[in-house]
Amino acid sequence: MPTTDTLISLEQARGPFFVGVDLGGTNIKVGLVDDLGRPLAFRTTPTRAEEGAEAGTERMGRAVLKAIEQAGLTPERIARVGLGSPGTMDIPAGRLVAPVNLKGWDDFPLRDRLAHHCGLPVSFANDAAAAAFGEFWIGSGRDYHSLVLFTLGTGIGSGIIIGELSIDGENSHGAECGHMIIDMEENARLCGCGRRGHLEAYASATAVIKRAEELLADGCETSLHARLEQGERLTPKLIAEEAERNDELSMEIVMDTARFLGIGVVNLLHTIDPGVVLLGGAMTFGGNGSELGRRFLARVREEVHRRAFQLLAERTPIEFAELGGDAGYIGAAGIARRDYLAHV
Numbered sequence: 001m002p003t004t005d006t007l008i009s010l011e012q013a014r015g016p017f018f019v020g021v022d023l024g025g026t027n028i029k030v031g032l033v034d035d036l037g038r039p040l041a042f043r044t045t046p047t048r049a050e051e052g053a054e055a056g057t058e059r060m061g062r063a064v065l066k067a068i069e070q071a072g073l074t075p076e077r078i079a080r081v082g083l084g085s086p087g088t089m090d091i092p093a094g095r096l097v098a099p100v101n102l103k104g105w106d107d108f109p110l111r112d113r114l115a116h117h118c119g120l121p122v123s124f125a126n127d128a129a130a131a132a133f134g135e136f137w138i139g140s141g142r143d144y145h146s147l148v149l150f151t152l153g154t155g156i157g158s159g160i161i162i163g164e165l166s167i168d169g170e171n172s173h174g175a176e177c178g179h180m181i182i183d184m185e186e187n188a189r190l191c192g193c194g195r196r197g198h199l200e201a202y203a204s205a206t207a208v209i210k211r212a213e214e215l216l217a218d219g220c221e222t223s224l225h226a227r228l229e230q231g232e233r234l235t236p237k238l239i240a241e242e243a244e245r246n247d248e249l250s251m252e253i254v255m256d257t258a259r260f261l262g263i264g265v266v267n268l269l270h271t272i273d274p275g276v277v278l279l280g281g282a283m284t285f286g287g288n289g290s291e292l293g294r295r296f297l298a299r300v301r302e303e304v305h306r307r308a309f310q311l312l313a314e315r316t317p318i319e320f321a322e323l324g325g326d327a328g329y330i331g332a333a334g335i336a337r338r339d340y341l342a343h344v
Contacts, residue, residue, distance in 0.1 A: 008038045010072045016079040016340065017071070019064050020333030021114070022127060023085045025049060025101030028056075030063040031329040032071045032078075035337070037138035039330070041070035053096070053105040054113065061117025075119055082123045082336030083114055084130030084328050091172040094124045123336045127328055129166045129175060131321075132159025133338075134331025135278055140322040144275030148268045149321060150177065150261065151281035155192055156200045160272060164338050178204070182263050202260035205236045205283045212239055212253055222249035240285045244292050254285055258296045262303025269304070269312045280321030287320045 013034035022029040025047060032041040045063045047056055060083075068075055088097040094111025096102065111124040125133070132141075132149035141147035141161070151157035156178030160167040167174045178200040179193060188197035192206060201207055212234055216224060223242050224234070232238060243250035265277050279297070286293035297320065305313045323330060 006039075007042065008034070008040055010040060013038065013040055015077070016337075017073060017077055018079055018333040018336045018340070019067060019081045019118075019120070020130070020329035020331065020336065021060055021064065021081065021083045022130065022328030022332060023047065023060065023083065023102075023110075024127075025086065028060055028063060029325070029329045030060070030067045031326070031333065032067045032073070033330060033333045037134075037330055037334060039326070040073075041067040042329075043067050043070065047102075049102045049105065053102070053108040053110070056102075056105070057108075057110060057113040058117050060114055064114075064118040064120070078120055080123060080336035080340040081114070081118060081120045082125065082130065082332030082334065082339075083111060084125050084127040084332040084335075085110060086127050087172070089124075089126065089172050091124055091126070091168050094122075097172075123332075123339045125166065125332060125335050126159070126168065126172070126175075128157030129159040129161075129168060130329075130331035130335060131157070131280065131323075131327035132161050132175075132278075132331065133166060133334045134323050134327040134329075135280070135321050136161040136164075136331075137334040137337075138323070138330065139327060140278050140319050141276055146272070146274045147276045147278055148177070148265075148272060148274045149278045149280060150264070151321075152204065152261075152279060152283040153281040154205050156204050156264075157281070160268075160274070162272075162274075166335070177264065177268060180264060180267050182260060182267075199260065199264040203257050203264065207260075208236045208239060208253060208257055208283070209234055211256070212250075215249055215253070220249050223247040224250060236283050236285075240292055243285075244290070254292065254296055255299050258299035259303050262300045263307065265300060265304050265318060266308045269308050269316055273312065274316065277316060277318045278321040279318070280324070280327065284320055293320070 030043045096108045115122040135141045146162040158177035160175040179198045181197045183197035189201035191198035191201040285296045
């Protein structure tokens with residue numbers, strides 16, 4: 001699968017061409033892809049959110065035009081641009097509402113301002129939905145009619161794709177699967193959104209660190225103590241490294257995370273009945289490339305088989321996502337392609 005590490009040449013490409021923009025709180029990723037989703041050009045630029053929404057959008061527009069130039073094309077050859085952004089947002093209006101990771105960008109007409117700065121029509125999407133669409137189009141979900149993607153990181157993002165439809169919801173808050181309730185107790189863990197019992201409070205990187213801190217404070221025996229005494233910072237990566245070295249407490253944290261995530265997956269199986277469930281993001285414990293990642297995935301599947309309807313547990317694959325950090329911009333470009341084809 002072509003990625004930013006394996007750009008194709010213009011001679012290899014098949015038009016029409018699309019640009020995808022993945023807007024993050026720290027960096028903006030911009031990639032130009034052909035009609036088969038293969039990247040011809042890729043750029044990153046700092047978001048510099050503190051400079052304001054208009055300045056950031058102008059920077060985005062310049063990056064789009066630079067990517068087009070890098071690919072050896074002109075703007076006239078680009079059918080459409082796709083933009084994936086963190087929320088909250090009003091997708092039909094093309095506006096940010098109150099984005100947590102973009103302080104000061106509230107109530108900003110992001111879609112239309114990007115269109116102004118790059119001179120091209122723009123499709124607008126939630127960033128997790130864009131990543132899900134990327135996996136649906138050319139990634140791990142390409143052989144399925146529908147999918148659910150969980151992106152595991154500081155929080156838990158998610159996207160639901162059915163056919164070529166992204167489930168965005170009536171108020172642009174659809175597919176917020178990280179905020180499903182998995183614990184109804186009054187003292188349930190507090191989510192970053194300020195409410196209790198959400199999946200994100202149990203299976204995100206933030207939750208992994210919180211549980212580890214609690215166990216360390218309780219004096220549990222673990223090799224993590226030695227690493228922290230050397231001045232290292234407690235992160236999911238550090239916990240994963242010690243789990244791979246057979247530290248029991250670290251392995252317990254990883255497997256508990258898989259168990260909680262499996263409960264979330266079951267809720268989606270019983271609600272959506274998707275063709276496949278994909279796990280992506282920065283915290284997959286090495287994914288298919290490591291023994292720990294494979295054990296993590298096996299534990300998720302085990303929990304699903306324990307709790308889900310038998311037919312769904314047996315027929316629904318649960319796999320790691322394939323596109324990694326490229327999923328956002330490729331999916332945004334794919335959404336632009338979908339919108340373009342709907343009007344030609």
